[in-house]
Amino acid sequence: MTLQVDNLGLRFGGTQALSDVSFDVADRELFAVIGPNGAGKTSIFNCLSGVYRPDHGSITLNGDAVLGRRPDAIAKLGIARMFQNIELFENLTVMDNIKLGRHIHLRYNAFEAALHIGRARRAELAARRFTEDLIDFLNLAGVRNHPVGMLPYGIKKRVELGRALAMEPKLLLLDEPVAGMNVEETEDMARYILDIRAELGISMIMVEHDMRLVMDLADRIMVLDFGRRISLGTPAEVQRDPAVIAAYLGGADPETAAADQAKLEART
Numbered sequence: 001m002t003l004q005v006d007n008l009g010l011r012f013g014g015t016q017a018l019s020d021v022s023f024d025v026a027d028r029e030l031f032a033v034i035g036p037n038g039a040g041k042t043s044i045f046n047c048l049s050g051v052y053r054p055d056h057g058s059i060t061l062n063g064d065a066v067l068g069r070r071p072d073a074i075a076k077l078g079i080a081r082m083f084q085n086i087e088l089f090e091n092l093t094v095m096d097n098i099k100l101g102r103h104i105h106l107r108y109n110a111f112e113a114a115l116h117i118g119r120a121r122r123a124e125l126a127a128r129r130f131t132e133d134l135i136d137f138l139n140l141a142g143v144r145n146h147p148v149g150m151l152p153y154g155i156k157k158r159v160e161l162g163r164a165l166a167m168e169p170k171l172l173l174l175d176e177p178v179a180g181m182n183v184e185e186t187e188d189m190a191r192y193i194l195d196i197r198a199e200l201g202i203s204m205i206m207v208e209h210d211m212r213l214v215m216d217l218a219d220r221i222m223v224l225d226f227g228r229r230i231s232l233g234t235p236a237e238v239q240r241d242p243a244v245i246a247a248y249l250g251g252a253d254p255e256t257a258a259a260d261q262a263k264l265e266a267r268t
């Protein structure tokens with residue numbers, strides 16, 4: 001899997017949400033995107049998943065154009081997104097919620113199902129087996145038949161993760177995966193993220209405000225500020241980049257940030 005993003009530009013009225021942002025994600029890489037509020041992180045995810053159409057630039061997954069496709073076609077191409085807010089069906093069981101993510105791989109419709117009962121049945125059985133494997137992988141066996149609405153937050157997020165994985169993505173987008181979680185739930189989620197990479201071999205892009213998690217898990221980090229890429233490198237490289245320090249110290253005021261950056265550069 002290779003994701004290549006070149007010169008993305010996106011404008012909303014007077015706001016330049018993204019200015020010529022370029023980056024690539026390698027096979028099995030855990031790539032993080034960070035930046036102050038309003039930096040453009042969500043806009044990147046919305047461009048990758050087909051929710052926003054950038055004004056210019058290109059996105060390719062394994063050489064196939066992502067831009068210009070509808071969100072469902074992008075999911076089929078292999079990009080799945082785990083949303084920040086829980087978007088599960090509260091009355092359905094854990095199993096059924098995860099199976100719903102699988103539907104893009106069931107290549108038959110009701111008419112075909114009537115004509116080719118064998119094929120539809122095989123697809124249904126494969127989906128069930130696949131879902132069972134995912135349930136084991138995420139340690140959800142004990143609650144597989146529970147309605148999702150009754151489960152604690154940390155487990156709901158894990159079901160949400162299961163639903164995204166059920167799409168068998170090549171690239172998984174994690175939108176603030178530990179937002180609102182306590183320490184224990186955060187550690188659990190961190191372990192699953194590492195297992196997804198190690199055991200399933202899936203590449204990931206993570207947007208996250210929890211800096212400790214980002215620094216601990218990410219292979220590389222891209223830092224955005226006011227829609228511009230201000231840094232990209234390993235956690236160690238990004239942490240000591242004066243432009244990053246300035247962006248975080250300077251808050252929302254670009255002039256203060258520039259002055260801070262100049263001071264930091266003068267010192268180093």
Ligand SMILES: Nc1ncnc2c1ncn2[C@@H]1O[C@H](COP(=O)(O)OP(=O)(O)OP(=O)(O)O)[C@@H](O)[C@H]1O
Nearest residue numbers: 012015016017035036037038039040041042043044
């Ligand atoms: N649909 C929209 N309409 C108008 N402006 C938008 C829209 N989406 C994003 N923006 C603007 O684009 C800029 C980047 O927003 P974005 O949500 O991508 O930032 P972010 O880094 O995800 O922020 P946060 O950390 O607060 O979630 C912001 O100034 C935001 O107000």
